[in-house]
Amino acid sequence: MLILSLQFLAGVTPRTSAQSLTDWSYSWDWHERLGTATSDTYSVSFDYAADTRRLRKTDSASNDVLYPSKFYEVENTIPRQFIYAGNRKIATITDTGINATIAYHHEDHLTGASVDTDSTGAVLQETDYHPYGSTRTELSATGYANDYQFTGQENDKETGLYYYYARYYDSILGRFISQDPWQGDIQDPQSLNKYSYVKNNPVKYVDPTGETVELVAKQINYNAFTKLHHRVAAYLSTHFFLQITPDNPADFGYMNDEKFQTTYTLGAYDVGGTLEAHNNVKSDKDAPENLIRNTWSITPPKNVSDTELIKSIWNSYDSYGNDRVYNKFGYDKGADNGNSNNFATGLLEGAGVSSDTIYNINPSGFELHPGFGTSLPEMSPNKEKESKPNSE
Numbered sequence: 001m002l003i004l005s006l007q008f009l010a011g012v013t014p015r016t017s018a019q020s021l022t023d024w025s026y027s028w029d030w031h032e033r034l035g036t037a038t039s040d041t042y043s044v045s046f047d048y049a050a051d052t053r054r055l056r057k058t059d060s061a062s063n064d065v066l067y068p069s070k071f072y073e074v075e076n077t078i079p080r081q082f083i084y085a086g087n088r089k090i091a092t093i094t095d096t097g098i099n100a101t102i103a104y105h106h107e108d109h110l111t112g113a114s115v116d117t118d119s120t121g122a123v124l125q126e127t128d129y130h131p132y133g134s135t136r137t138e139l140s141a142t143g144y145a146n147d148y149q150f151t152g153q154e155n156d157k158e159t160g161l162y163y164y165y166a167r168y169y170d171s172i173l174g175r176f177i178s179q180d181p182w183q184g185d186i187q188d189p190q191s192l193n194k195y196s197y198v199k200n201n202p203v204k205y206v207d208p209t210g211e212t213v214e215l216v217a218k219q220i221n222y223n224a225f226t227k228l229h230h231r232v233a234a235y236l237s238t239h240f241f242l243q244i245t246p247d248n249p250a251d252f253g254y255m256n257d258e259k260f261q262t263t264y265t266l267g268a269y270d271v272g273g274t275l276e277a278h279n280n281v282k283s284d285k286d287a288p289e290n291l292i293r294n295t296w297s298i299t300p301p302k303n304v305s306d307t308e309l310i311k312s313i314w315n316s317y318d319s320y321g322n323d324r325v326y327n328k329f330g331y332d333k334g335a336d337n338g339n340s341n342n343f344a345t346g347l348l349e350g351a352g353v354s355s356d357t358i359y360n361i362n363p364s365g366f367e368l369h370p371g372f373g374t375s376l377p378e379m380s381p382n383k384e385k386e387s388k389p390n391s392e
Contacts (some may be wrong), residue, residue: 024159032178034168037159044158053165059158070299085360089152103146110206111152111297116144132174132202133162151206165306169197204289206297213300213309214243215344215361216265217293217369218284238293238369240344241267241284244310266317268343270326275338277320296361301352309351316350316379330371341371346379 133150327337
């Protein structure tokens with residue numbers, strides 16, 4: 001447990017959101033992306049790539065920020081390099097040469113900035129949030145500011161809005177400032193609210209890009225494991241599946257002839273000794289929180305959009321033939337068997353997510369999850385297809 005005392009923050013300066021002090025008017029480009037934000041005395045302009053990724057931010061005070069990639073940005077000629085462990089940002093290097101400084105990021109449970117420290121371990125910034133992301137407290141050492149805050153997204157200090165890729169989010173209102181392009185599902189009333197954030201449940205869910213692919217680790221509720229209270233036994237009973245929230249369900253298509261839904265799950269299960277693939281299984285979609293061990297957001301491979309990743313995952317899912325014997329201990333090379341953890345790995349690898357990325361999601365402990373990290377060959381284009389044993 002990390003215990004902090006505010007008295008050690010030298011030169012503490014509270015910061016105030018510009019959004020709470022200023023009235024803004026917004027204009028949109030042809031692709032319904034925020035083009036300019038204008039107040040009585042100030043304006044900010046934004047430029048984007050074809051996939052809605054922001055490339056540049058400029059303002060009427062001649063400030064200029066460039067975003068070549070998620071790993072690098074330049075603000076008024078000062079470069080910042082972001083260091084990741086898998087999909088988690090762990091450090092930022094600002095400037096170069098003898099002027100270079102490093103800050104280490106310690107996340108909260110929603111992957112947002114909580115505490116930043118320098119190379120000596122001294123606290124640079126501590127931030128806490130109200131449920132919908134508005135700042136509850138923010139204390140920073142003099143001269144330091146981390147603008148990547150609630151759920152790890154950039155808080156534009158010019159407007160006070162959060163940039164969530166597909167749309168911009170006002171954490172004071174707890175709403176997006178533009179409509180969701182999807183029309184919604186009449187059977188899911190939360191989806192009919194065009195401006196709502198994460199189904200109005202911000203303490204549990206995050207919306208990092210407007211479209212999300214998440215790997216979920218769920219405790220299998222075996223009574224034997226529950227009674228053992230043994231860590232290794234508990235890990236051995238972990239079931240991995242994918243949870244997908246497309247920005248527009250039409251991008252993902254129909255499954256099981258159901259109507260479009262806001263969230264889909266994909267996984268494989270022991271059905272009479274056979275490993276069968278199924279989607280939207282109730283035990284996964286409605287899994288109680290006490291059974292969810294962890295959830296990781298999956299970052300698309302380089303030059304792949306969120307929508308392309310989702311479509312590739314569906315193709316990977318569709319490539320599985322439901323013809324393997326269920327093996328709780330995982331896939332044996334060349335054998336006609338496997339388990340749900342092999343299947344989840346296959347969904348990711350089949351969509352182009354690298355093995356290194358999968359292992360870096362959580363480097364410790366995966367050896368205790370039998371099957372995870374090893375894809376079923378027919379699901380991964382990166383692996384040589386193995387012929388299954390002749391049944392004769």
